[in-house]
Amino acid sequence: MLVNFYLALRLGGVPVSITEFLALLEALEARLAQLSPQEFYYLARTCLVKDEHHYDRFDQVFAQVFQGAEQLFTQLLASVPPEWLASLTARVFSAEEQRRVAALGGWQQLLETLRARLAEQQQAHRGGNKWIGTGGTSPFGAHGFNPEGIRVGEGNGGAKRAVKVWERREFRNFDDGVELGTRNLKLALRKLRRFARQGAAEELDLDGTIDATARNGGMLDIKLVPERHNAVKVLLFLDVGGSMDEHVRVCEELFSATRSEFKHLEHFYFHNFIYENLWQDNRRRFEALLPTERVLRTYGHDYRAIVMGDATMSPYEITQPGGSIEHWNTEPGAVWLQRLCAAFPRLVWLNPEDPQRWDYTPSLRITRQLIGERMFPLTLAGLDLAIRELRRPFTAQGGATPGAGATFVTQGPAAGVP
Amino acid sequence: MSKQRFSGTERYVATDELMMAVNAAITLERPLLIKGEPGTGKTQLAQEIAAALQRPLHEWHIKSTSKAQQGLYEYDAVSRLRDSQLGEARVHDIGNYILKGRLWEAFESPTQPVLLIDEIDKADIEFPNDLLRELDRMEFYVYETRALVKARHRPIIIITSNNEKELPDAFLRRCFFHYIRFPDEATMRAIVAVHYPQLKKELLAEALGAFFEVRAAPGLKKKPSTSELLDWIKLLVAEDIDPAALRSGDAKKVIPILHGALLKNEQDVHLFEQLVFMHRRAR
Numbered sequence: 001m002l003v004n005f006y007l008a009l010r011l012g013g014v015p016v017s018i019t020e021f022l023a024l025l026e027a028l029e030a031r032l033a034q035l036s037p038q039e040f041y042y043l044a045r046t047c048l049v050k051d052e053h054h055y056d057r058f059d060q061v062f063a064q065v066f067q068g069a070e071q072l073f074t075q076l077l078a079s080v081p082p083e084w085l086a087s088l089t090a091r092v093f094s095a096e097e098q099r100r101v102a103a104l105g106g107w108q109q110l111l112e113t114l115r116a117r118l119a120e121q122q123q124a125h126r127g128g129n130k131w132i133g134t135g136g137t138s139p140f141g142a143h144g145f146n147p148e149g150i151r152v153g154e155g156n157g158g159a160k161r162a163v164k165v166w167e168r169r170e171f172r173n174f175d176d177g178v179e180l181g182t183r184n185l186k187l188a189l190r191k192l193r194r195f196a197r198q199g200a201a202e203e204l205d206l207d208g209t210i211d212a213t214a215r216n217g218g219m220l221d222i223k224l225v226p227e228r229h230n231a232v233k234v235l236l237f238l239d240v241g242g243s244m245d246e247h248v249r250v251c252e253e254l255f256s257a258t259r260s261e262f263k264h265l266e267h268f269y270f271h272n273f274i275y276e277n278l279w280q281d282n283r284r285r286f287e288a289l290l291p292t293e294r295v296l297r298t299y300g301h302d303y304r305a306i307v308m309g310d311a312t313m314s315p316y317e318i319t320q321p322g323g324s325i326e327h328w329n330t331e332p333g334a335v336w337l338q339r340l341c342a343a344f345p346r347l348v349w350l351n352p353e354d355p356q357r358w359d360y361t362p363s364l365r366i367t368r369q370l371i372g373e374r375m376f377p378l379t380l381a382g383l384d385l386a387i388r389e390l391r392r393p394f395t396a397q398g399g400a401t402p403g404a405g406a407t408f409v410t411q412g413p414a415a416g417v418p
Numbered sequence: 419m420s421k422q423r424f425s426g427t428e429r430y431v432a433t434d435e436l437m438m439a440v441n442a443a444i445t446l447e448r449p450l451l452i453k454g455e456p457g458t459g460k461t462q463l464a465q466e467i468a469a470a471l472q473r474p475l476h477e478w479h480i481k482s483t484s485k486a487q488q489g490l491y492e493y494d495a496v497s498r499l500r501d502s503q504l505g506e507a508r509v510h511d512i513g514n515y516i517l518k519g520r521l522w523e524a525f526e527s528p529t530q531p532v533l534l535i536d537e538i539d540k541a542d543i544e545f546p547n548d549l550l551r552e553l554d555r556m557e558f559y560v561y562e563t564r565a566l567v568k569a570r571h572r573p574i575i576i577i578t579s580n581n582e583k584e585l586p587d588a589f590l591r592r593c594f595f596h597y598i599r600f601p602d603e604a605t606m607r608a609i610v611a612v613h614y615p616q617l618k619k620e621l622l623a624e625a626l627g628a629f630f631e632v633r634a635a636p637g638l639k640k641k642p643s644t645s646e647l648l649d650w651i652k653l654l655v656a657e658d659i660d661p662a663a664l665r666s667g668d669a670k671k672v673i674p675i676l677h678g679a680l681l682k683n684e685q686d687v688h689l690f691e692q693l694v695f696m697h698r699r700a701r
Contacts, residue, residue, distance in 0.1 A: 019591050023446065030445050032438070042438035050590035052453060052597035204495050220503040222496055 005044075005065045012061040014054045023047045037066065189257055189387070203227050233264035235299055235344065237278070239309030240269045247352035250378055251308055254350070258306075268295060272313045273333035274340060275324055292336055296343040304390045305344035308378070310353045311367040318366050337370050347371060348386040352378040430459065430466040431601075431609045439596035440467060449535075449553050449575035451590070454598030456580060457643030464534035464576040473574065474531045478520035484541045486548030489521040490558050490567075512562050521552060522567055530571035539582040546589035554592055601644060603630065613648055620661040625651055632680055635693050642680040650679035 002025070009016045024047040033039035041062060049058045208223035215221075236258060238251060258265055268278040268290065277289040317323040318333045341347055349367065351358070355377045358364050368375045374389055376382035424440045426432035432440070440463070443450035452460045468475035478489055494515045501509040508514045518526075524533040538546060552558050556569035577593065579585065601609060603626060610622060629647050632638075642650075681687045 015587070017591050023448065023594075027442050027446055032442050032445055038434070039438060042435045043442055045435075046439040046442050046594045046596055050451070050587075050593065050595040055597065209499070220499055222499060224496075 005061075008061050008065045009048065009058065012057050012064075014049060014057050014061065016048050020048050020050075189262075189383070231264070232262060233299070233303045234258065234262045234266075235295075235303050235305045236265060236267040237274065237305065237307040237309075237340075238267060238269050239307075239311075240271060244310055244352075247310060247378070250352050254308065254378065264303075266299070270309070271324075271326055272309075273311075273317050273324070274307075274336045275327075275329045275333055276331065276336065292340075296339055299344070301343070301345060303344055305340065305347040306386070306390075307340075307347065307349045307371075308352070309349070310351055311349070311364045311375070312353060312361050313363045315362045315366055318363055318370075334366070334370055337367070341371055346390050346392065347374065348389050349375040350378045350382065350386060351375055355382075424467050424470055427466045427470045429612055430462060431605060431612055432463075432466075433599075433601075433605060436463075436596060436598065439594060443576075443594045444471075444574055446594075447572040447574075449577055449593045451577045451579060451585075451593040451595045452598060453579050453581060453595070455600055455641070455643050457645035458598045458600060459644060460578040460598060461534065461536055464532055464536075464578075467574065467576065468532040471532070471574075473529060474527055475534065476520055476524040476527070476531055476573070477534045477536060479536045480538050480541045480545070482540050482542075484545065486541075486545055486552075487519075489519040489535075489549070490552065491519050491522055491560060492517045493562050516560060516562060521558075524573045525556065525567055525569040527571065527573070531573045533573040533575045535575065535577045537580055538577050539579040539585070543583055546585050550588060550592065553589075600633075606644070606647070609644060610648070610651060614651060614655065617651065617655065618661065621654065621659070622651075624661045625654060629680065632677075632690065635690055637689060638681070638686050640682050640686060642682075646680050646682075653679050 006016060006021045024044055027033070027043055027047055033043040044062070045055070045058055049055060203225050205223040205225040208225065209221065212221035212223050213219065236255070238255065244251065255267070268280055270278050274292060276292050278292050278295060279289055281288055314323070317325060321330055321332050322328050323332060349371050351364070353364070358368070376386040424432070424444065425437055439450060452463060454460055464477070465475060494517055498509060498512070498515040521533070524531045553575065556572050557566055559566050606626060607622070610617065610626070629642065629650070633641050677687065681690060
């Protein structure tokens with residue numbers, strides 16, 4: 001039964017490992033959840049699901065797997081041996097309660113009624129998908145028919161509520177089913193870390209101390225060095241154009257991953273292609289324009305630039321003055337991109353489009369040529385390659401060939417479109 | 419079963435699911451990872467468990483610079499070097515310079531303690547991985563003194579996370595997990611009743627109404643949460659506000675009075691004003 005559930009969970013896309021499944025079995029053995037489906041549901045969720053994004057999938061699988069399980073509970077109840085209950089009475093019920101039970105015709109009759117009710121209910125719930133005990137067994141609860149360890153009344157009451165809990169599917173919003181988690185992105189970005197010692201001296205510099213002490217004639221001279229911090233500086237250029245809409249999620253993920261990974265990170269937005277203005281706040285993009293030229297001036301060559309965009313547009317938007325779909329640009333976008341390449345020799349372009357389609361989009365081909373084929377797909381593998389490119393030392397920068405790009409622009413768009 | 423069970427406290431309303439998660443973690447002696455919106459009482463949970471079960475509480479608050487090693491112990495090499503120069507006797511025992519961390523303290527506790535590892539997602543991305551063995555086996559090795567530190571009693575470990583970073587799978591597999599959902603109105607009433615038993619019924623009804631209205635506004639950067647509601651109600655009580663003034667039908671009051679306790683940044687206040695304005699025009 002539970003192995004089925006485990007397999008169904010895995011099939012349903014909830015990542016459950018054997019360890020977690022064994023933990024659930026252990027918890028069941030410790031009698032953490034007793035005969036109440038609701039308790040079982042909570043317990044299983046606590047043990048098996050480790051991310052609220054998966055709660056919804058878990059709920060679905062749970063409902064599916066345990067759809068038929070209500071019969072199991074009924075059978076269980078119907079097969080409760082009378083002696084068992086009788087022996088419990090003495091232990092569990094007070095004299096007052098026992099008198100009340102006697103007034104109802106004694107245990108025997110009560111049990112008979114229970115069985116009758118259960119049978120009745122089995123017929124009733126064949127039609128619908130209700131759990132047992134919505135009305136049927138609850139009177140027994142009222143009569144104190146709730147022996148510890150069996151929990152007939154409470155189990156049923158709980159069952160009804162629990163059905164609601166997992167059938168309500170309240171966690172639907174959390175389920176995003178993203179392939180590329182931010183954690184993976186961050187792990188990829190970690191490779192870009194370059195540690196440098198900056199700030200207050202807090203760490204013991206062992207070599208320095210030994211050296212200084214020796215020079216000091218054996219008198220201790222303690223040297224401290226600042227702790228190492230990630231000193232990589234990154235500029236992020238993000239396309240917020242209309243065609244990027246379908247990639248918003250993955251871009252947001254990359255953005256949030258970079259945000260927490262790099263201390264020196266500046267981000268800029270552009271629409272479709274880089275022209276003379278950028279902006280940093282999307283909500284105030286028309287008031288707070290930032291001249292691209294100022295960005296090129298402000299940040300040093302040691303900054304690494306990551307451009308993120310689909311580079312999918314009309315080729316004229318890149319190669320022609322006035323090609324921008326938003327405003328009149330006196331200089332073509334290609335010129336601005338070349339300036340960007342020159343200012344930040346370590347530059348990559350991440351493209352969320354499927355690489356298979358790259359060859360069929362003229363604007364994409366032009367862009368790739370302009371940046372010296374340093375375009376990578378926005379996948380983990382692509383990110384790895386991009387970071388390898390960004391890690392290259394300063395001098396070995398042969399990627400960008402501004403000359404070739406410049407001649408390309410003068411040829412006009414016709415050359416770019418076969 | 420001799421294990422105690424946790425069922426909320428006088429000051430803390432725990433839902434059935436939360437109780438089940440906590441009890442499972444206590445019984446099976448596994449760390450419990452708690453996530454949820456800020457202000458839903460994640461950190462408080464550990465304090466309340468400790469209070470309810472009468473266990474000592476050890477808190478380890480994680481910062482962005484925290485390292486897993488700091489929770490175990492730190493070796494103070496600098497002061498040992500200094501002492502050696504001064505010829506102090508204690509310099510011969512390296513153990514004098516081992517500073518115990520939070521985890522070590524918890525491991526040494528004579529009764530089973532509660533250990534809170536607060537906001538584990540603040541630390542470096544590798545931080546949880548560095549604690550795997552410690553949380554699994556409840557022991558660690560001190561290289562300087564070549565001693566193995568073992569927990570006398572496996573602590574009840576509560577770990578909170580604000581979802582700023584995703585946690586590694588290997589770490590998650592060792593924990594139980596619970597996501598504290600934002601309380602519904604009935605639970606919220608219970609929570610407020612626990613904190614302000616004397617609160618007038620009308621004021622509570624109006625305050626809760628206004629609160630859930632603010633929460634429902636789309637696009638808020640930081641939705642107000644339970645702790646903000648409690649603060650706000652405290653203010654309302656302190657200022658002795660008339661319940662009628664909270665009614666959103668009041669045309670002069672665009673946003674709820676004393677909203678500073680509910681909305682925490684000016685963009686949200688601005689957004690909410692706009693929403694209310696649009697709403698009124700539509701009417």
